[in-house]
Amino acid sequence: xxxxxxxxxxxxxxxxxxxxxxxxxxxxxxxxxxxxxxxxxxxxxxxxxxxxxxxxxxxxxxxxxxxxxxxxxxxxxxxxxxxxxxxxxxxxxxxxxxxxxxxxxxxxxxxxxxxxxxxxxxxxxxxxxxxxxxxxxxxxxxxxxxxxxxxxxxxxxxxxxxxxxxxxxxxxxxxxxxxxxxxxxxxxxxxxxxxxxxxxxxxxxxxxxxxxxxxxxxxxxxxxxxxxxxxxxxxxxxxxxxxxxxxxxxxxxxxxxxxxxxxxxxxxxxxxxxxxxxxxxxxxxxxxxxxxxxxxxxxxxxxxxxxxxxxxxxxxxxxxxxxxxxxxxxxxxxxxxxxxxxxxxxxxxxxxxxxxxxxxxxxxxxxxxxxxxxxxxxxxxxxxxxxxxxxxxxxxxxxxxxxxxxxxxxxxxxxxxxxxxxxxxxxxxxxxxxxxxxxxxxxxxxxxxxxxxxxxxxxxxxxxxxxxxxxxx
Amino acid sequence: xxxxxxxxxxxxxxxxxxxxxxxxxxxxxxxxxxxxxxxxxxxxxxxxxxxxxxxxxxxxxxxxxxxxxxxxxxxxxxxxxxxxxxxxxxxxxxxxxxxxxxxxxxxxxxxxxxxxxxxxxxxxxxxxxxxxxxxxxxxxxxxxxxxxxxxxxxxxxxxxxxxxxxxxxxxxxxxxxxxxxxxxxxxxxxxxxxxxxx
Numbered sequence: 177x178x179x180x181x182x183x184x185x186x187x188x189x190x191x192x193x194x195x196x197x198x199x200x201x202x203x204x205x206x207x208x209x210x211x212x213x214x215x216x217x218x219x220x221x222x223x224x225x226x227x228x229x230x231x232x233x234x235x236x237x238x239x240x241x242x243x244x245x246x247x248x249x250x251x252x253x254x255x256x257x258x259x260x261x262x263x264x265x266x267x268x269x270x271x272x273x274x275x276x277x278x279x280x281x282x283x284x285x286x287x288x289x290x291x292x293x294x295x296x297x298x299x300x301x302x303x304x305x306x307x308x309x310x311x312x313x314x315x316x317x318x319x320x321x322x323x324x325x326x327x328x329x330x331x332x333x334x335x336x337x338x339x340x341x342x343x344x345x346x347x348x349x350x351x352x353x354x355x356x357x358x359x360x361x362x363x364x365x366x367x368x369x370x371x372x373x374x375x376x377x378x379x380x381x382x383x384x385x386x387x388x389x390x391x392x393x394x395x396x397x398x399x400x401x402x403x404x405x406x407x408x409x410x411x412x413x414x415x416x417x418x419x420x421x422x423x424x425x426x427x428x429x430x431x432x433x434x435x436x437x438x439x440x441x442x443x444x445x446x447x448x449x450x451x452x453x454x455x456x457x458x459x460x461x462x463x464x465x466x467x468x469x470x471x472x473x474x475x476x477x478x479x480x481x482x483x484x485x486x487x488x489x490x491x492x493x494x495x496x497x498x499x500x501x502x503x504x505x506x507x508x509x510x511x512x513x514x515x516x517x518x519x520x521x522x523x524x525x526x527x528x529x530x531x532x533x534x535x536x537x538x539x540x541x542x543x544x545x546x547x548x549x550x551x552x553x554x555x556x557x558x559x560x561x562x563x564x565x566x567x568x569x570x571x572x573x574x575x576x577x578x579x580x581x582x583x584x585x586x587x588x589x590x591x592x593x594x595x596x597x598x599x600x601x602x603x604x605x606x607x608x609x610x611x612x613x614x615x616x617x618x619x620x621x622x623x624x625x626x627x628x629x630x631x632x633x634x635x636x637x638x639x640x641x642x643x644x645x646x647x648x649x
Numbered sequence: 650x651x652x653x654x655x656x657x658x659x660x661x662x663x664x665x666x667x668x669x670x671x672x673x674x675x676x677x678x679x680x681x682x683x684x685x686x687x688x689x690x691x692x693x694x695x696x697x698x699x700x701x702x703x704x705x706x707x708x709x710x711x712x713x714x715x716x717x718x719x720x721x722x723x724x725x726x727x728x729x730x731x732x733x734x735x736x737x738x739x740x741x742x743x744x745x746x747x748x749x750x751x752x753x754x755x756x757x758x759x760x761x762x763x764x765x766x767x768x769x770x771x772x773x774x775x776x777x778x779x780x781x782x783x784x785x786x787x788x789x790x791x792x793x794x795x796x797x798x799x800x801x802x803x804x805x806x807x808x809x810x811x812x813x814x815x816x817x818x819x820x821x822x823x824x825x826x827x828x829x830x831x832x833x834x835x836x837x838x839x840x841x842x843x844x845x846x847x
Contacts (some may be wrong), residue, residue: 200816257682324734334831541769
């Protein structure tokens with residue numbers, strides 16, 4: 177046995193290299209492949225044109241999410257182009273024997289929500305999808321990352337992709353998180369510290385007490401946002417929290433297979449003295465609830481802070497000024513108190529049951545502000561059912577909120593859920609790029625607590641003012 | 650999908666000196682609804698290029714007739730965000746074959762190489778020289794030489810080398826792609842899959 181100390185990332189990556197090409201990429205075997213309606217049709221077309229088939233259809237899972245409506249899902253999809261994409265996904269899945277949770281299926285939902293909640297995502301796997309937030313699945317100690325459509329075609333036809341091995345970064349956060357600070361704040365804080373390109377070229381391992389103490393859903397939120405710092409992906413070593421989450425889920429191993437898998441999963445951790453190409457560490461106690469003010473996820477700060485001056489940010493001055501001009505914000509002004517028009521709770525970042533619990537804990541007994549339009553979109557039908565079972569829907573209804581049906585929704589505004597031009601949205605999603613939530617829309621990224629505080633006050637509000645001591649997480 | 654072989658490209662260039670150009674800007678999500686790969690160039694940089702009423706924004710570089718060419722020169726962290734290959738398709742479909750920047754987002758870089766666009770990473774200093782040369786003369790030509798892995802500002806003769814792995818270089822110069830390579834490996838892949846515990 178080798179005594180050379182290795183990282184979690186190396187262990188998983190090296191176990192999947194089919195061939196190493198000299199002065200070229202590694203040929204990497206892919207255990208699980210998720211597809212959705214937007215980035216797969218051209219890949220299937222490519223396969224048809226080349227006359228090649230799908231090598232291992234049982235390793236690919238399809239769900240419709242990016243382009244689905246979030247109201248009246250029982251009716252035919254009105255937009256003909258969206259309807260055509262959804263139909264293409266279904267017919268391709270059927271033709272090649274790929275399992276699919278299409279629109280209307282009780283298991284349907286956002287790809288990065290349904291994968292973990294059904295036990296498809298497991299430690300030590302390689303997982304890809306034509307979606308950059310595939311990094312979410314790294315929360316289980318798997319190597320998971322987004323790919324382009326050419327690569328979707330590669331995985332369908334050969335179960336492999338060709339990737340140069342990225343460099344390795346470890347981000348350690350120790351200490352205790354303060355009141356009102358959620359995993360989303362940890363992610364936004366890290367990105368604000370290292371910028372939106374600070375981890376480009378790297379695969380990140382998150383380590384330290386803060387992540388060890390997080391639930392699986394919190395870890396998914398953090399790993400989901402890895403791509404927003406430019407990282408190829410992010411991962412967290414699997415532990416009892418991980419194993420307890422997976423056990424008993426539909427596609428999880430059972431009986432003897434479980435014991436065998438568990439024994440292997442327990443070996444998946446970074447050895448002491450293993451070397452990273454870059455090491456960063458932060459103190460959990462320094463993190464306050466975060467909010468973004470610019471047009472990339474790195475332009476964020478503590479909610480009580482002022483918008484930085486151009487001289488204080490790492491982006492170039494011209495790009496920074498362009499960003500503030502788009503938002504119609506000025507340097508050195510307060511973010512607290514800014515009037516907001518829309519609140520979006522949902523997405524693969526924050527569309528899970530814990531996010532709805534957090535949101536409900538703040539709006540309980542209060543009323544939605546009159547100036548706010550709120551879109552609350554569960555990540556899946558399973559999340560939607562939990563919201564109802566736990567009485568969260570009653571709390572939301574009482575406070576004047578409505579629940580929509582699952583999908584990616586306003587996170588990327590491919591469907592009708594578009595924030596109008598010039599309007600401000602506080603969103604729990606992952607990107608505040610120009611036009612991301614609709615042409616001309618202005619997005620401030622934040623946690624479910626901040627979104628809830630804004631939803632009941634109508635302005636950017638520090639959620640800590642609304643959290644009862646006993647309700648603090 | 651087959652693409653044109655890439656060896657030496659001599660062309661004027663279009664400057665876009667903005668940092669963090671994300672793929673939502675290159676092609677907004679509402680234009681990702683096609684089920685075939687065609688026509689994406691029409692919506693390249695859609696919201697920077699057109700007003701809401703579809704009239705061109707006169708101050709955007711693609712609407713300025715003095716700039717043209719097969720090379721797009723972008724600011725640092727080009728192609729960040731979404732993995733949509735549609736961004737690379739839009740750039741290719743518009744007529745660009747090469748993007749030069751001081752720093753590329755990983756997925757965009759991979760997508761570009763897979764469809765026959767050469768992403769060239771140069772130093773910030775050299776990128777600045779390119780921007781200045783184009784500013785001084787919009788008709789200035791650049792030479793991107795893949796065999797020699799070198800980019801040259803022809804007017805001044807200044808040049809800089811760039812990195813690319815040998816495998817991808819060979820592919821681009823010959824119009825090969827990874828799918829063909831992997832099809833030839835299927836026996837080896839099947840043997841590997843046999844041992845998989847998942």
